[in-house]
Amino acid sequence: MKRGIWHQLGDKNQIMAQEQIETGNGVGVILSPRDLALEKATEYAAVYRELEAEVLWDPQFYLPEFSNDNLDTYPTSDHRVSISDLAKFDAAQLGKLRDALQSVSQALQVDAILAPAVIYQAGHADLLRLNERLLAIAREVGAALGKPTYATVVFGRSATSSDQTLGPLLEHVTGLPSDGWYFGFEFEPERVPTDRATVKRCCTTTLALACTGRPVMHAFAGLMAPLGLGSGATAAAIGHSQNLWRFSPERWQPSEPGGGGGAPPRFFSRSLWGTIVHPDELVQLDAALRGRVITPSAFSGSVTANPPQPWSKWDAHKHLLAIIGAEAARLIGTGGAKVIATGVVQLLKDAVALHADIRKQTGLILKDGTSVYQDPWRIAMEEVLRDNDGDYKYLELL
Amino acid sequence: MPFVVSIADAQARFPQYTFLAALTPSEQKAAFHVRDAAGRHLCLKVIAPGYDVRRVEREIQAMQALQHPNVVRLVEYTFSATGTGTTHYILEEFVDGDDLSVHLTGAPWARPRASRFFAAMADGLAAIAEKDLVHRDLKPSNVRVRANEVPVIIDFGLARHLQLTDLTTTAQGARIGTPAYFAPEQFTGTRHDVDHRTDLFAFGVLAYQALVGLHPFSRLGMDYAQLQTEVCASVAFKQDATFKALPPMWQLIVGKLLAKSRAERPTNAAQVASILRKLETV
Numbered sequence: 001m002k003r004g005i006w007h008q009l010g011d012k013n014q015i016m017a018q019e020q021i022e023t024g025n026g027v028g029v030i031l032s033p034r035d036l037a038l039e040k041a042t043e044y045a046a047v048y049r050e051l052e053a054e055v056l057w058d059p060q061f062y063l064p065e066f067s068n069d070n071l072d073t074y075p076t077s078d079h080r081v082s083i084s085d086l087a088k089f090d091a092a093q094l095g096k097l098r099d100a101l102q103s104v105s106q107a108l109q110v111d112a113i114l115a116p117a118v119i120y121q122a123g124h125a126d127l128l129r130l131n132e133r134l135l136a137i138a139r140e141v142g143a144a145l146g147k148p149t150y151a152t153v154v155f156g157r158s159a160t161s162s163d164q165t166l167g168p169l170l171e172h173v174t175g176l177p178s179d180g181w182y183f184g185f186e187f188e189p190e191r192v193p194t195d196r197a198t199v200k201r202c203c204t205t206t207l208a209l210a211c212t213g214r215p216v217m218h219a220f221a222g223l224m225a226p227l228g229l230g231s232g233a234t235a236a237a238i239g240h241s242q243n244l245w246r247f248s249p250e251r252w253q254p255s256e257p258g259g260g261g262g263a264p265p266r267f268f269s270r271s272l273w274g275t276i277v278h279p280d281e282l283v284q285l286d287a288a289l290r291g292r293v294i295t296p297s298a299f300s301g302s303v304t305a306n307p308p309q310p311w312s313k314w315d316a317h318k319h320l321l322a323i324i325g326a327e328a329a330r331l332i333g334t335g336g337a338k339v340i341a342t343g344v345v346q347l348l349k350d351a352v353a354l355h356a357d358i359r360k361q362t363g364l365i366l367k368d369g370t371s372v373y374q375d376p377w378r379i380a381m382e383e384v385l386r387d388n389d390g391d392y393k394y395l396e397l398l
Numbered sequence: 399m400p401f402v403v404s405i406a407d408a409q410a411r412f413p414q415y416t417f418l419a420a421l422t423p424s425e426q427k428a429a430f431h432v433r434d435a436a437g438r439h440l441c442l443k444v445i446a447p448g449y450d451v452r453r454v455e456r457e458i459q460a461m462q463a464l465q466h467p468n469v470v471r472l473v474e475y476t477f478s479a480t481g482t483g484t485t486h487y488i489l490e491e492f493v494d495g496d497d498l499s500v501h502l503t504g505a506p507w508a509r510p511r512a513s514r515f516f517a518a519m520a521d522g523l524a525a526i527a528e529k530d531l532v533h534r535d536l537k538p539s540n541v542r543v544r545a546n547e548v549p550v551i552i553d554f555g556l557a558r559h560l561q562l563t564d565l566t567t568t569a570q571g572a573r574i575g576t577p578a579y580f581a582p583e584q585f586t587g588t589r590h591d592v593d594h595r596t597d598l599f600a601f602g603v604l605a606y607q608a609l610v611g612l613h614p615f616s617r618l619g620m621d622y623a624q625l626q627t628e629v630c631a632s633v634a635f636k637q638d639a640t641f642k643a644l645p646p647m648w649q650l651i652v653g654k655l656l657a658k659s660r661a662e663r664p665t666n667a668a669q670v671a672s673i674l675r676k677l678e679t680v
Contacts, residue, residue, distance in 0.1 A: 170659075174660065175595060212665040213666075213669050390654070394651075397673050398672075398673070
């Protein structure tokens with residue numbers, strides 16, 4: 001697993017990921033098809049490989065029965081059934097699913113096999129057994145293709161809500177035979193997670209997986225990518241769409257029509273570690289504050305122009321990915337997980353101070369709670385550093 | 399109650415071997431140091447009548463799969479029944495030396511010695527784990543130490559293959575082995591909770607004994623319930639003056655081996671071996 005930022009995609013961002021990799025942002029791509037046919041995925045996978053990016057494919061059995069016309073093009077689609085039916089699969093059915101996994105993995109020429117898995121939930125030993133069986137067939141595919149196999153470990157909300165519910169699951173999964181971890185963590189349904197304790201739990205879970213000595217992909221990391229890297233993850237996956245900012249099974253539910261199509265673009269600021277609406281909110285800042293807030297990228301010329309120009313939503317998305325990728329690369333360049341975590345604390349501390357200055361000087365409260373999560377994240381990261389020093393030292397010994 | 403066979407009776411039953419000494423018997427097996435006609439020194443284990451043949455066969459399967467300098471080598475297994483009785487025995491390599499318990503009387507050990515010894519033992523455990531086996535009964539008497547201080551893990555009588563159905567009854571749950579070397583999950587968990595990291599906990603107890611000179615949890619006169627409380631809940635072992643005087647990295651690795659949660663223990667013995675070798679000069 002290449003170390004760094006990976007692009008997670010599968011709906012409308014294939015070309016955007018390609019452009020990012022071409023500009024040096026990102027070392028790999030995770031194909032998480034939500035509405036992308038196998039034929040197209042195969043074409044893009046070849047493009048990404050040409051750019052020397054690694055390619056993974058997430059078979060996405062989180063809501064195993066979910067499918068649509070494009071997903072039906074994957075041979076695995078024949079095995080998309082409810083969890084209870086999946087649990088009843090006999091050896092022959094599992095063999096067919098294994099063959100389907102192998103077929104797609106070969107078509108996409110993936111660099112490792114991601115095991116299909118349902119979401120781990122508290123108190124469901126049956127799900128542990130089911131995921132063990134699914135991992136076993138994925139390992140057979142890995143062995144047949146000569147590729148490593150990563151266990152998919154996605155903890156649902158019933159598990160992530162407390163240490164007591166998560167602990168037994170973590171004991172189980174860290175004992176699974178795998179060559180690495182594809183890790184997701186479900187938060188409460190907020191745009192960005194704000195609960196300090198849950199964010200800390202996500203970080204300590206990442207750290208526990210990293211302490212197994214195997215590579216960890218923090219999937220659906222989004223804005224939390226620096227925290228993942230600061231918790232020992234080898235790589236963190238990002239995407240522009242908010243359904244890729246955090247793991248949520250809602251992603252695999254049929255889309256509702258409408259949405260925020262007409263909303264103005266948001267500028268992702270490194271120094272805020274959050275977004276500010278362009279131009280509505282940005283124009284309310286004086287020049288000095290604007291100078292602190294605007295962290296430019298190759299895609300933000302319209303924002304930095306004088307006077308500011310209309311900015312396309314797609315450029316705003318590209319800018320977001322560029323800024324997260326650049327910051328992740330900077331943090332990785334500073335050292336190991338502990339050093340990165342210390343850098344993340346500083347990044348968030350600075351962001352909190354800037355948000356406070358904006359409030360103080362302009363009275364402006366940024367929309368959609370974009371200033372409310374940085375401080376809980378900072379405290380969570382500080383607590384991880386304080387309470388898990390042994391794990392960081394152990395990580396250095398590996 | 400150990401299964402005892404006198405050396406004279408054993409010699410009469412197995413005249414093809416020269417019986418040199420009786421070794422410590424277990425409930426299931428009477429063990430002897432013997433020499434065969436070719437002059438090889440071997441360990442002959444006579445299996446108690448009525449002992450579960452399937453369990454013995456599991457042990458044999460486990461041992462046959464293993465070829466490692468830090469794991470005892472199986473030479474022969476015989477089970478035959480005639481009208482006059484059964485012949486049921488295991489022949490293993492005889493590991494010349496002492497039990498680890500003899501060496502632990504000289505604890506605390508110097509750290510370089512502990513590093514070399516336990517790294518080699520972890521190599522053996524890694525080989526066991528590689529075959530998807532859990533030993534489940536690591537304790538000083540199940541580790542032989544050769545004259546050159548090379549450890550050899552012996553006695554796979556309670557070993558479990560993680561991919562095969564356990565022969566343990568449900569009532570026994572995870573409580574298989576020797577309580578003083580139980581991991582928390584052996585006291586409180588189910589069979590599903592026992593994995594390679596269970597062996598690593600017992601390994602941690604042995605390492606602590608070698609480095610500190612005391613058992614981390616068990617004290618004289620302690621009953622089963624008290625021992626369970628200590629193993630499952632207490633970290634008082636970290637307050638021992640000798641332990642606290644160890645370099646931080648040693649405290650860290652032993653502390654992780656003795657973690658209550660399997661998630662906090664090292665994942666595998668190969669990782670532990672690698673770390674211990676790095677600590678040889680620390």
